[in-house]
Amino acid sequence: MTKKAPSQAKRSSKPTGTGKATGGRKPRKRFETISSEQGVKSSAPPTHFKSSAPAETYAWARANAKRRAKAAAGKGLGLWKIPIAIISTLAVIYLAGVVVFTNLLFMPRTTINGRDESLKSAADVAKTYEKESSAYALDTTGDNVKLTVKASDITLDYNFTHALANIDRLGAAWQWPVRMFRGNDITVNFLPSYDENKLAAAVKGAVNMANVGATPPTNATITYNAESKSYEITPEKGGTVVDEQSVLSHVKAAISTSAKQLSLGEDALVTPTVLSNDPKLANAKNKANTMLAATQNLTVNDKTAATVTADQIAGWMVLDDTLTPTVNVDAITEWTRGDFSESVDTVGTTRNYTTPYGKEVSVSGGTYGWTVDGAALAQTIANNITAGTATTVQVPFSATAATYNPGSADWPKRYIDADLSEQHARMYNENGELIWESDFVSGNPSVNHSTPEGVYAVNNYKGRNQTLKGVDENHDGQPDYTSHVKYWVPFVDNLVAFHDAWWRGSFGGGIYRHNGSHGCINLPTSAAAELYDLTEIGDVVVVHE
Incomplete structure (x- = not known):
């Protein structure tokens, strides 16, 4: 068995790929190349990759590029944080101002009714106003009015707290950055409460004093010009009379704004209510001139009595x-019952005439004759004038006589003539013929019982078997006399009449001067009976000297 070199065994025990190391640590990526010429290892990455390079080499390059790009992008994004922070801060300040200036304080440069109330609360402003209002007084002058109204005089309360708390500040608050420079002017119409009766009484007293000797205004009107016989428009004129209601309104308005001085002008004076340029006045002038042309010709028996x-x-x-x-x-x-009637009526006027027996007589008084119906004539004239109708009017009479003959006899030929100086009466028929006569005894002038003179007529009180009761002149509670008569022919109401006087033995002569009647004409019974049968209601009786 061949033994491996140590360096080789060590290199092969560590993976060259991306797996985990046996010691639990992630191996650091690295590139290793071997020079073919020198056989020496190098950790630097190659400048050129061949297609035979491992895949991990490309992964490392891409990751490194991303890190660098992200770092560059992070540095760019950080530049925008500064303006965003500034805008956010300004927004917070703006909204805070809206809240504060809407609910807590009046914004800077705020005036209320001309007074600077910047950065004050409504409650603080109200306290200041209330303190000042307790010593409030309004001095009113002008138009000869002198009036001082104190808060205590009228129990004045401005309700400042309520009025200031209810100011609508929201709209202005949204504009507070602008209004801080432009100004925020607020007008508050404080609605004071006070005793209106006390205020009215104070104003009334001052106005009454001012109006002593004042000149009232005059309205424009139409005026008659006697020279041109036409109506013209006369302009209005102002006066110096003070209008109480106008002054009261001005005073109330001044109090509502806490004004301390009030100067009255022409608008507080009573002014004309009709002006010269009023179209109605022009129409009135034209109508009046039309009415002026409606002259009236008043006639009696077709003769002009007046115009x-x-x-x-x-x-x-x-x-x-x-x-x-x-x-x-x-x-x-x-006018119709006065001046015109006096010029036309014959009742009670003096008549001069000659009796059928040739005596010249002047008689005044009585109830017989012509009397104008003044009411009817006035209405006719008024209607014609209103319609603008010029016309002739036959004068209506409420009482008439046989003929219209002012100043002379206006009775018919049939009448009774009572001659007081002769104490003899005569009656004539329609032809002027004597049909009855008799001596009489008239009223006793020595005791103011003279028979009244004048022209009368037999009235409706004519009758038989009357009881006469005298006036209680001696004030014993009983009539001065009571007499029964058979024939009663009255001509002055039911007081003076021809009647029989059975108690007398003689008539005529001067008996009346010392033993006359109480005013009646006493006749022998037979003569009274004849006269009673001859007379008719309406027969004229003329009593004269």
Whole structure:
């Protein structure tokens, strides 16, 4: 048996491949080449591999190349960690700012109603405001108003905590990096609570003082020009009267923003409510001028008694609340029953005439004659003016006489004539013929019981068998007299009448001066009976001196 060389045996006991060593350690890979010329071993890898080289030689080369590529790639990736870290840090800071400036503090450069409240909490701002508000006072001046309202005067509470806590800060908080430079201005309309009755009373007192002697404003209107006989527009004029509600509104607004000074201007004054450029006013002017042209010709028995002119119509015209021209019917009625009636009526006026027996008489008073129906005439005039209708109007009368003859006898030929100076009465028929006469005794003038003069008519109280009761002039609780008469022909209500006086023995002459009646015309019984039968209700009675 041939013995192996030691070097060979050792080399062959260790595998040259990839297996494990007998000692448990993984053998280090190596390349071994033998020079054919020198027979010397070398551990350096060859520069060129021949196809006959072992497969493990290629595996080692590939693994080594991968390690080098991975190391190079790792160095490139590390460069991106720096900007990512910066961006992440900025994001955290930004979001933290959003949270803080939304919920905790007001951001830098924040103003609330013009005051710098940067980096303060809503609670801290509220405490500051509440401390200041306890000494709050609002001084109001202008328009002659002088008013100081203190917090204690009206039990003022601004509710700062609630108002500041409810500010919507989220939108601005998302923009806090920009707003830190641009500014974050917040306006809070604090809603104060206070005793409104106390505030209103204070304002009312100040306004009332300011309005003493103030000039009220005047609305634009239409004005009658007597020269042109037409209406024109008169412009509005401002005044100095202070509007209480306007001042109260200004004061409330000032208190809501904690203002300490309030200066009132023209907007706190009472202003005209109708302006000259109002189209309704132009329409009113045109309508009024149309109404002015509606003159009225008033006639009695086809004769002109009066003419209603433009000047009169203007005096009756008014503008209502809707700027519509109307006529004042009451004012027209006052004229128809007043001045016009006095110029047309004959009732109670003085009549001058000659009696059928030739006596010149002037008589005044009484209830017979012409009386204008003022109400009916006024309504007719008003209707015509409103419609713009110029026309002729026949005057309506509520009482009439036989003829319209102002200043003279307007009764018919049939009438009763009572001559007080002669103490004699006569009755004439439709033809003016005497059909009855008699002496009489009239009222006693010495005790103010004279028979009233005037033109009257027999009325509906005419009757038979009447009991006369005198007025209680001696104040004993009983009528001064009681008399029974058979024939009663009254002409002044149911108080003065022709009647029989059976208790008298004589009539006529001067008996009435010392023993006259209480105002009635006393007749002999037979004469009274005849007159009673002759008279009719409505027969005219003229009593004169």
